[in-house]
Amino acid sequence: METGISYFGNRILNHLATDLEDISTHGCTFVVHSLSEEDMQIYGATMRDIVHTTQASGLQAWLEPLGVGGVFSGEAFSLYAARFPNHQQVFSTGARVPAICPNWPDFRDFMRMWVDAALETGTNVLLWNVPRFATPRQFPWYRGPSNAWACRCAACQYLYRQRFGEEIPTVYDSSVRLFRQEQMLEFLAEVTGYAASQGATNALCLLPFEEHRGDVPWRAAASLPGVHIFGTYPAWLNTNMTPEECFGQKTARVVELCRFLGKQSLIWVQGFAIPTGREKEVATAIEIIAANRIDNVVVKGYDGYKHVSSIASERPDVVWDTVGRVYRQARRGSLSKTR
Ligand SMILES: [Zn+2]
Incomplete structure (x- = not known):
């Protein structure tokens, strides 16, 4: 199993070198x-x-489009979304939000530029992390109905x-769900x-x-010919599930799907905003992932997110x-052998 850590917030190379030693020893x-x-x-x-x-330090370097367009997950804002308000996503309530709708051809061209920029660095893997249509929960300042959905933009x-x-209706129904699934799949197929x-x-x-609830059907997305590694992010702290239940179920589903399709598997583990006393649940999650023979695990993020005050772990x-x-x-x- 390959073992990864996400890292952002530092662009000073000598500090990076020190952190990479720390990352290797972990x-x-x-x-x-x-x-x-x-x-x-x-x-x-x-x-x-x-x-x-x-x-050069012996680690693989993956890249993710952190917050790009507001379409991908992450702690970064989108200048693109600010520059092109006419291409922003529009909630069912009519409210515009600062995230670009992936259905605009110009944004797909921009994502090709992102790919070119990423590959120019010599990276090993591009990680397309949690692409989705916007939800009210993403915007702390949003005061409209919590069941608002995107997108009803002109595109x-x-x-x-x-x-x-x-x-297109203003009330979310099965046709809207199908439309969103088809459009997100088309976007992912293209990029x-x-x-x-x-x-x-x-x-x-x-x-x-x-598959019947999500924006993007797992099997269809994992089947895309351009997708080589597929996985999910079981955020158990936001649920009533134990890590055993949450990672047991989600990891098993990813494993069976990836085996069926002949793809590598990936599971993210939350390593930020961990409350005091619950650190061992992170260990439990990784142990379950290892026991299920997942190919790649990645913890978000480096050093318990000590440097990210808004979502740092308590310890x-x-x-x-x-x-x-x-x-x-x-x-x-030694983990997989003991189970
Ligand atoms: Zn739209």
Whole structure:
């Protein structure tokens, strides 16, 4: 099992070198670096150095489009969404939100530029992390109805009428769900297909919904020819489930799907905002993932997110020590042998 950690917020190479030593001693084999819109615009050559420095230290360097367009998950804002308000997503209430609708062709062109920028760094893998239509929960300032959904922008209105021969409803129904699924799949097919044609390895991570509830059907998305690694992000702390229940169920579903399709598997584990006393649940999650023979596990993120005050773990050192202990055991193979 390859063992990863996500890392962002530092672009100073000598500090990175120190952190990479720390990351290696914690049993990691790869680092998921962010390539946000800010990174594309401000840190182009620096990002090449960051990827090269990571690889020179014996680790794989993956890149994720952190917060790009507001379509992908992550702690970064989108200048693109601010620059092109006419292409922003529109909630069912009519409210515009600062996230681009992936149905606009211009944004798909922009994502090709992101792929080009990512591959210029010499990265090993592109991680397409939790692409989704916007929800009210993403915007703390939003005061409208909590069941508002996206998207009813001009592009979606046009495409929905082309597909169904009628105006897109304001109430979420099965046709809206199908439309969103088809459009997100088409977007992912396009961006991962382009990246694969340029030689990239693509990893896709979707929310841990079942196929009949989620925005993107797992099997259809994992089947895309440009997707080589597929997985999910079981955020058990947001549920009433124990880590055993949550990771047991979701990991088993990812494993059976990836075996069926002949793809590599991936599971994210939350390593930020961990309350005091619950650090051992992170270890439990990684142990379950190892026992189920997942190919790639990645913890979000480095050092218990000590440097990210809004979502730092209460005892980040304990979280990071826990990750290191279990990762080293997983690398030795002692976890899977004991189960
Ligand atoms: Zn739209």
